[in-house]
Amino acid sequence: MDANELLRIDKLRVEFPSRRGTFVAVDALDLDVARGEIHGLVGESGAGKSTVGNAIMGLLEPPGRITGGEIRLNGKRIDAMDAAAMRMLRGRKVGMIFQDPLTSLNPLLTVEQQLVETMMLHLQVDHAAASRQAVELLDQVGIPRPGERVKQYPHQFSGGMRQRVVIALALCSNPDLIIADEPTTALDVSIQSQILDLIKSLCRERSLGVILITHDIGVIAETTDRVAVMYRARVVERGATAKVLHAPEHEYTRALISAVPRPDVRLHRFPVVSYIEDGGEARGPIDISGHWLGRFDASERHRGELARIEGVSMNFTLRRSMFPSRRTFFTAVDDVSFQVGAGEVFGLVGESGSGKSTVARIIAGIHHPSAGRLLYAGTDLTAQRLAGARRSHQRHIQMIFQDPFSSLNPRMRVRNIIAEPMLFHRLVASRAEASEVVDDLLEHVGLGREAGVKFPHEFSGGQRQRISIARALATRPRLLICDEPTSALDVSIQAQILNLLKDLQQELELTMLFISHDLPVIRQMCDRVGVMQNGKLLEVAPTEQLFEQPQHAHTRELMRLMPRLHALAPPQAVGASA
Amino acid sequence: MAEASRQPAPPRGWFARALDSDVFHSFYTSPVTVIAALVTLAFFFVAIFAHWIAPHDTFDLATISIMDSELPPAWLDGGDPRFFLGTDDQGRDLLSAIMYGMRLSLLVGFASVLFAALIGVSVGLVSGYLGGTLDDVLMRIADVQLSFPAILIALLVDGITKGLFLGQASEVLSIFVVVVSIAISTWPQYARTVRASTMVEKSKEYVQAVQVIGLPPWLIVLRHVLPNVLGPVLVIATINLAIAIIIEATLSFLGVGIPPTQPSMGTLIRIGNNFLFSGIWWITFFPALALAVLVLAVNMLGDWIRDVLNPKLR
Numbered sequence: 077m078d079a080n081e082l083l084r085i086d087k088l089r090v091e092f093p094s095r096r097g098t099f100v101a102v103d104a105l106d107l108d109v110a111r112g113e114i115h116g117l118v119g120e121s122g123a124g125k126s127t128v129g130n131a132i133m134g135l136l137e138p139p140g141r142i143t144g145g146e147i148r149l150n151g152k153r154i155d156a157m158d159a160a161a162m163r164m165l166r167g168r169k170v171g172m173i174f175q176d177p178l179t180s181l182n183p184l185l186t187v188e189q190q191l192v193e194t195m196m197l198h199l200q201v202d203h204a205a206a207s208r209q210a211v212e213l214l215d216q217v218g219i220p221r222p223g224e225r226v227k228q229y230p231h232q233f234s235g236g237m238r239q240r241v242v243i244a245l246a247l248c249s250n251p252d253l254i255i256a257d258e259p260t261t262a263l264d265v266s267i268q269s270q271i272l273d274l275i276k277s278l279c280r281e282r283s284l285g286v287i288l289i290t291h292d293i294g295v296i297a298e299t300t301d302r303v304a305v306m307y308r309a310r311v312v313e314r315g316a317t318a319k320v321l322h323a324p325e326h327e328y329t330r331a332l333i334s335a336v337p338r339p340d341v342r343l344h345r346f347p348v349v350s351y352i353e354d355g356g357e358a359r360g361p362i363d364i365s366g367h368w369l370g371r372f373d374a375s376e377r378h379r380g381e382l383a384r385i386e387g388v389s390m391n392f393t394l395r396r397s398m399f400p401s402r403r404t405f406f407t408a409v410d411d412v413s414f415q416v417g418a419g420e421v422f423g424l425v426g427e428s429g430s431g432k433s434t435v436a437r438i439i440a441g442i443h444h445p446s447a448g449r450l451l452y453a454g455t456d457l458t459a460q461r462l463a464g465a466r467r468s469h470q471r472h473i474q475m476i477f478q479d480p481f482s483s484l485n486p487r488m489r490v491r492n493i494i495a496e497p498m499l500f501h502r503l504v505a506s507r508a509e510a511s512e513v514v515d516d517l518l519e520h521v522g523l524g525r526e527a528g529v530k531f532p533h534e535f536s537g538g539q540r541q542r543i544s545i546a547r548a549l550a551t552r553p554r555l556l557i558c559d560e561p562t563s564a565l566d567v568s569i570q571a572q573i574l575n576l577l578k579d580l581q582q583e584l585e586l587t588m589l590f591i592s593h594d595l596p597v598i599r600q601m602c603d604r605v606g607v608m609q610n611g612k613l614l615e616v617a618p619t620e621q622l623f624e625q626p627q628h629a630h631t632r633e634l635m636r637l638m639p640r641l642h643a644l645a646p647p648q649a650v651g652a653s654a
Numbered sequence: 655m656a657e658a659s660r661q662p663a664p665p666r667g668w669f670a671r672a673l674d675s676d677v678f679h680s681f682y683t684s685p686v687t688v689i690a691a692l693v694t695l696a697f698f699f700v701a702i703f704a705h706w707i708a709p710h711d712t713f714d715l716a717t718i719s720i721m722d723s724e725l726p727p728a729w730l731d732g733g734d735p736r737f738f739l740g741t742d743d744q745g746r747d748l749l750s751a752i753m754y755g756m757r758l759s760l761l762v763g764f765a766s767v768l769f770a771a772l773i774g775v776s777v778g779l780v781s782g783y784l785g786g787t788l789d790d791v792l793m794r795i796a797d798v799q800l801s802f803p804a805i806l807i808a809l810l811v812d813g814i815t816k817g818l819f820l821g822q823a824s825e826v827l828s829i830f831v832v833v834v835s836i837a838i839s840t841w842p843q844y845a846r847t848v849r850a851s852t853m854v855e856k857s858k859e860y861v862q863a864v865q866v867i868g869l870p871p872w873l874i875v876l877r878h879v880l881p882n883v884l885g886p887v888l889v890i891a892t893i894n895l896a897i898a899i900i901i902e903a904t905l906s907f908l909g910v911g912i913p914p915t916q917p918s919m920g921t922l923i924r925i926g927n928n929f930l931f932s933g934i935w936w937i938t939f940f941p942a943l944a945l946a947v948l949v950l951a952v953n954m955l956g957d958w959i960r961d962v963l964n965p966k967l968r
Contacts, residue, residue, distance in 0.1 A: 441865070441866060442865055471867070475862075475863065475866045487881040496877075497867040500873075
């Protein structure tokens, strides 16, 4: 055994028995982690990567259990330990960093109480020593004014700072191994790189072994020394990160890497990946002249500018009161103006809370702006409230939502979901015609007509997003708003959905407002891009120009932090970055 | 998740699928629930077919003889094999009276639950979907309503109706009064639950999607929100069925509910109560036992429905 070796997993098998047979979540998994090394575990949702972390921690949800193989920490077998021994091990030898910093801290205790409690339990130190160490620890994880902040409650910290507290909590009993399960997925890209740098430097300083579980190849490329790629419960490829990412041997690894949107060059289409789920690519293009989707009046065809917002602001009420002076507001969108030309794909990019989704919802008519005007094809829609007069225009503006699991009514069949808008707006002569158009739309989004009789829960996230697209098309829209349409999807499914949106946009001559926090996706999809921060629109520029010569300081910062696969350094130099 | 080994194909046909579903599985693996369901079904059966099953027709005055009054159950000294559970003070067969009484109790229970659910679900949907001042007003009304005990409201409604009709309340009217009273005192529970679920559903993206399509609010509420908030209503309705039967019995016991000519469980218990201290215990005991068993069974069913519909407890 290598003296430096910390963790070794041999032939691990985890099963979840159920009434309908046994589900194998992890199968024949080998993994070893050395001290001072960050080992990545990458895969798409359902690949079993989190189950590996939970199996090491002894935190498998019943009825899941380890049915084969062994896990050794410092040469000692830990997979067959009883619950009490496992509990001590969890605190002392292995620490865990979870995805959501909001829920992994106890909101009722101060940071000091949580740290001191853990340290007194595991390190046998008295209260005074423990609180002294707590302050030192907060200092080490980069929290400013640690002596003061240690007395605060979790809600007084921002998301990134809270994740630092979670890391301090994982470190406070001096563990040998840290399991970080998607530690940056809930964070903005600028915070993400800080947290990853922190994990890297702590790993070197304390010679910790770290297992970094993530779905994001960019994170793997920037952080890890070695990586294991998981696909359907098995590791398909293992090795030094640079080697695996530059010269992948397994077909799945190649597919996964090729599906990651490139930030540097705009491609016509994403490479087709149908390793996880069939992409349904074999369909003819829609001939708009003879198709139902192309049957709109000449008056609905537009040249030049299609939509424009002028000085739009949106205040959300934080506290209601009878007296205007006592009311408090949060300004989500602050004096934003831009226009979208017909047939153009306009992108809005920004971090969470920048107001980009609120702008989308104002244009879609879900929110009524507090100030400013929204013009569609020259008509001022804000002058008319939602009902009646606005409805005829509203039909031409449709929206695709972020969360495929809540954007479809769970109690309606797919064909009824898609038929509803055309029946309501009387775009079809009869129910028979409606069901023909529904079948046709389902085929065009790559699902096939037999999908119509099913309920939404029978579909995966990517397939549901296809249903959402079919529903949006059912009103024959001219402006399609896509609000983070792929941020809840795996990268290979994302490529399929983005290809589908691109094709439909070109075939139907659609105008698109595309909203994302993901700069590479924006680069692949958009003709022009606006950058938002704190409710303000900072700059608008054609995509190539924005990516090559960003004008605003915040845009430059976003560009710098964008994870780049091609920026991958040789393995020995990874720790030296930042 | 990814691969599933040894996964049998789902069975075909809606009936086979229903038998195979998780809900049904949790049903037949819980013996208590199965027994509760069988008991409830038996009570329903007896209540519905009382006219054919009951050994005597308690409404047929020709078959009632005062000579048979206050007979003990058949297996005791002085019991008459014709009257298995004995007779009441007017010589009516207690077993038959319970069967007919059960019919009335269940009728009142179902009617008041339906009525309360109708008011409560409507108020909850409007309040939760529209929000604002209307929501404030409706919910304050519900709060005020909840601060009065059901019995007090029932007595109030009863008093007002009796006053309006100058004491000439007919039997049908008095049943109606009981139903309305129970509904008025229980609707806020439905309203609050539905309002909370509506607010959750309203913020989901499928509701926003139909807003973007341009459907008017009433259509969104009826077609999209309502089917998604009915789960909790089913749970409350089942548990409230038991509560409604108890309230009805209480009101009848106090003498403001169903008149003695239409004996319900509560009326029977009240009549028996007068004779309790003269050693004639069966007139109170058997109706009370039947009532307790029914309420217990319905409550257990309600608990099971609550658990099976709550994904957190599964």
